[in-house]
Amino acid sequence: MRHIISILIENEAGALSRVSGLFSARAFNIESLTVAPTEDASLSRMTIVSTGSEEVIEQITKQLNKLIDVVKVVDLSEAAHIERELMLVKVRAAGKDREEMKRIADIFRGRVIDVTDSTYVIELTGNGSKLDAFLEAIDRTLILETVRTGVSGIGRGDRILKV
Amino acid sequence: MQLTGAEIVIRCLQEEKVEYVFGYPGGSVLYIYDELFKQDKFKHVLVRHEQAAVHAADAYSRSSNKIGVCLVTSGPGVTNAVTGIATAHMDSVPLVIISGQVPTGYIGQDAFQECDTVGITRPCVKHNFLVKDVRDLAITLKKAFYIAKTGRPGPVLVDIPKDVTNQKCEFEYPKTMVMRSYNPVIKGHGGQIKKAVQMLLDAKRPMIYAGGGVILSDASEKLAKLARRLGYPVTNTLMGLGGFPATDKQWLGMLGMHGTYEANMAMQNCDVLIAVGARFDDRVIGNPAHFAEIPRKIIHIDIDPSSIAKRVKVDVPIVGNLPDVLDELQKLLEASAGVPDPKSLAAWWKQIDEWRGKKSLKYKQGKEIIMPQYVVEKLYEVTGGDAFVTSDVGQHQMWAAQYYKFDKPRRWINSGGLGTMGVGLPYAMGVRFANPKATVACITGEASIQMNIQELSTARQFRLPIKVINLNNRYLGMVRQWQQMFHGNRYAESYVDALPDFVKLAESYGHVGMKIERPADVEPALREAFTKHKNDLVFMDFLTDQTANVYPMVAAGKGLSEMILAEEL
Numbered sequence: 001m002r003h004i005i006s007i008l009i010e011n012e013a014g015a016l017s018r019v020s021g022l023f024s025a026r027a028f029n030i031e032s033l034t035v036a037p038t039e040d041a042s043l044s045r046m047t048i049v050s051t052g053s054e055e056v057i058e059q060i061t062k063q064l065n066k067l068i069d070v071v072k073v074v075d076l077s078e079a080a081h082i083e084r085e086l087m088l089v090k091v092r093a094a095g096k097d098r099e100e101m102k103r104i105a106d107i108f109r110g111r112v113i114d115v116t117d118s119t120y121v122i123e124l125t126g127n128g129s130k131l132d133a134f135l136e137a138i139d140r141t142l143i144l145e146t147v148r149t150g151v152s153g154i155g156r157g158d159r160i161l162k163v
Numbered sequence: 164m165q166l167t168g169a170e171i172v173i174r175c176l177q178e179e180k181v182e183y184v185f186g187y188p189g190g191s192v193l194y195i196y197d198e199l200f201k202q203d204k205f206k207h208v209l210v211r212h213e214q215a216a217v218h219a220a221d222a223y224s225r226s227s228n229k230i231g232v233c234l235v236t237s238g239p240g241v242t243n244a245v246t247g248i249a250t251a252h253m254d255s256v257p258l259v260i261i262s263g264q265v266p267t268g269y270i271g272q273d274a275f276q277e278c279d280t281v282g283i284t285r286p287c288v289k290h291n292f293l294v295k296d297v298r299d300l301a302i303t304l305k306k307a308f309y310i311a312k313t314g315r316p317g318p319v320l321v322d323i324p325k326d327v328t329n330q331k332c333e334f335e336y337p338k339t340m341v342m343r344s345y346n347p348v349i350k351g352h353g354g355q356i357k358k359a360v361q362m363l364l365d366a367k368r369p370m371i372y373a374g375g376g377v378i379l380s381d382a383s384e385k386l387a388k389l390a391r392r393l394g395y396p397v398t399n400t401l402m403g404l405g406g407f408p409a410t411d412k413q414w415l416g417m418l419g420m421h422g423t424y425e426a427n428m429a430m431q432n433c434d435v436l437i438a439v440g441a442r443f444d445d446r447v448i449g450n451p452a453h454f455a456e457i458p459r460k461i462i463h464i465d466i467d468p469s470s471i472a473k474r475v476k477v478d479v480p481i482v483g484n485l486p487d488v489l490d491e492l493q494k495l496l497e498a499s500a501g502v503p504d505p506k507s508l509a510a511w512w513k514q515i516d517e518w519r520g521k522k523s524l525k526y527k528q529g530k531e532i533i534m535p536q537y538v539v540e541k542l543y544e545v546t547g548g549d550a551f552v553t554s555d556v557g558q559h560q561m562w563a564a565q566y567y568k569f570d571k572p573r574r575w576i577n578s579g580g581l582g583t584m585g586v587g588l589p590y591a592m593g594v595r596f597a598n599p600k601a602t603v604a605c606i607t608g609e610a611s612i613q614m615n616i617q618e619l620s621t622a623r624q625f626r627l628p629i630k631v632i633n634l635n636n637r638y639l640g641m642v643r644q645w646q647q648m649f650h651g652n653r654y655a656e657s658y659v660d661a662l663p664d665f666v667k668l669a670e671s672y673g674h675v676g677m678k679i680e681r682p683a684d685v686e687p688a689l690r691e692a693f694t695k696h697k698n699d700l701v702f703m704d705f706l707t708d709q710t711a712n713v714y715p716m717v718a719a720g721k722g723l724s725e726m727i728l729a730e731e732l
Binding site for chain 2: 009010013014017018021025055058059062063065066068069070071163
């Protein structure tokens with residue numbers, strides 16, 4: 001099962017390597033990991049996407065909690081939540097492809113944020129499958145470069161992860 | 164008053180009432196050593212290799228429940244210490260390791276004796292720090308001592324760049340420590356404890372399985388009280404030996420890969436199991452799928468939630484500090500009207516006594532060749548069962564665990580988790596520093612002892628009257644045993660050739676050496692060592708049976724009840 005785990009961690013040097021080191025040392029699966037400081041600069045928030053049996057996910061949350069710098073751990077996927085990922089795609093956009101590319105980007109609510117006479121950079125936000133769907137929808141041979149942030153997640157409504 | 168970083172380090176150690184620092188100087192820690200030189204509140208023990216410094220600090224802690232402290236230099240000082248740190252980490256021993264680092268401006272430049280200490284040690288410490296600002300030094304050291312000792316204990320490393328030790332700031336040592344990210348649980352969940360009491364009272368075939376957590380948390384008396392009130396059988400893990408008196412009739416011996424027949428059979432066949440500070444590791448329950456074949460209810464008490472439900476499914480998990488949880492359990496038990504069903508309990512004990520009848524630890528001592536088990540039994544007799552016993556790793560470790568009956572906690576010091584050869588002698592040193600009047604024996608083998616043999620020099624310098632019991636079979640015994648049993652008698656690289664003359668070697672360090680070759684000489688030699696040479700380090704080289712194996716044995720991957728017994732071969 002796929003799980004989205006959110007972590008609040010002290011914003012100290014090496015915090016990221018403590019978490020990533022834990023995953024490799026214990027052979028836990030890691031699909032994506034995002035990290036950035038929160039509104040409180042002394043804390044960072046991480047979102048980790050992992051897959052595993054219930055037992056494995058339980059171990060992951062326990063082991064994360066055991067890290068001295070970790071303040072809180074929540075398995076977002078246990079209840080209603082939202083996940084988003086940002087993707088930037090550089091595509092060839094010349095001749096007849098130029099119009100078509102813009103049209104598909106519009107359908108996916110993407111935005112063209114850089115333009116040259118032969119390329120576009122398209123910015124797209126959504127859950128992972130939407131981003132995948134966009135890449136499927138456009139002509140593969142036109143993709144020059146893609147970059148994705150990995151998943152960020154947040155609980156719906158009253159579910160709040162805060163110190 | 165403004166103090167330098169080096170002065171602050173010393174003051175912090177004094178504030179923590181540290182008695183001994185085990186260490187080895189080098190470039191990056193020279194300011195610290197300079198300040199250490201100027202004070203006399205604590206002593207420094209100069210070892211001959213940093214690995215031994217950590218092992219000695221580790222045993223100092225294990226045998227006293229104080230925090231062990233080490234001081235090593237950057238680069239190789241740290242990398243040499245890593246084996247010691249990992250050893251302590253696997254067995255949850257509270258240590259504070261202070262390491263020197265190259266000056267902050269040099270970090271990342273591949274400077275002389277630079278290494279990424281925080282990176283290298285991260286997976287084998289409870290936590291580590293790099294102090295880049297002298298103003299953070301005191302609070303970081305306070306945190307280190309706090310983290311090492313609280314919750315599930317473990318080693319904490321503080322890496323200090325050389326320039327930080329020479330910068331000045333105001334010194335103030337925090338009195339208390341609160342961390343928002345670290346709040347170990349103390350009290351167990353009341354509802355869970357209530358459930359556990361009922362489950363224990365309803366048991367027909369109960370079993371108490373106690374591990375190293377009992378020793379670490381000083382919970383052995385409370386465990387004994389509970390066990391006696393219930394009248395249930397108790398087994399200890401390798402790490403838990405001494406956590407329940409080995410001479411008590413409720414004790415079934417050690418369990419696991421080389422556990423007794425009765426302990427393993429009772430563990431496998433019980434219907435209610437209470438695990439106290441133990442973690443169901445592979446050397447204890449063997450194959451978890453086989454263990455799960457017989458359904459049983461499991462109550463698991465541990466301070467570390469991640470130890471619970473890691474390898475087996477648990478019915479009643481209780482996270483908390485063992486003494487607190489055991490107190491609460493006892494209270495509820497006393498208050499409850501229920502008693503264990505005497506009929507089922509009697510039947511269970513009858514079954515256990517039948518298993519005991521197998522006498523799975525028996526062996527034959529002939530007239531010609533010394534059996535290693537015999538030496539341990541005689542050591543037990545000669546020391547009146549009252550020694551601190553350290554061991555190295557291998558067959559001799561298992562024989563020591565099987566044949567020396569530990570009645571008290573913190574008397575049996577060995578590397579259970581990491582299984583580090585070479586710990587025995589530095590462990591004995593650490594024990595003796597923590598217990599200056601104690602009788603200390605190091606049971607070792609001719610291979611293990613050579614992994615830290617240089618510490619005979621430290622032992623001489625500090626006049627440590629350790630008795631080294633070298634069970635010399637000229638083989639890496641446990642490797643040879645596995646090769647015999649699982650690799651068609653092909654003894655690949657397990658014969659130890661070109662051994663030194665241990666008697667002369669001991670004498671060259673200024674110690675007493677003895678060579679014992681005949682069974683009849685074992686006891687007299689031990690008596691001589693422990694009486695006439697009471698105040699000397701005596702290196703006793705026992706030439707033992709080369710083909711003796713450790714039994715019973717649960718082969719790796721097998722079920723706990725699938726034991727190989729000596730008689731079956």
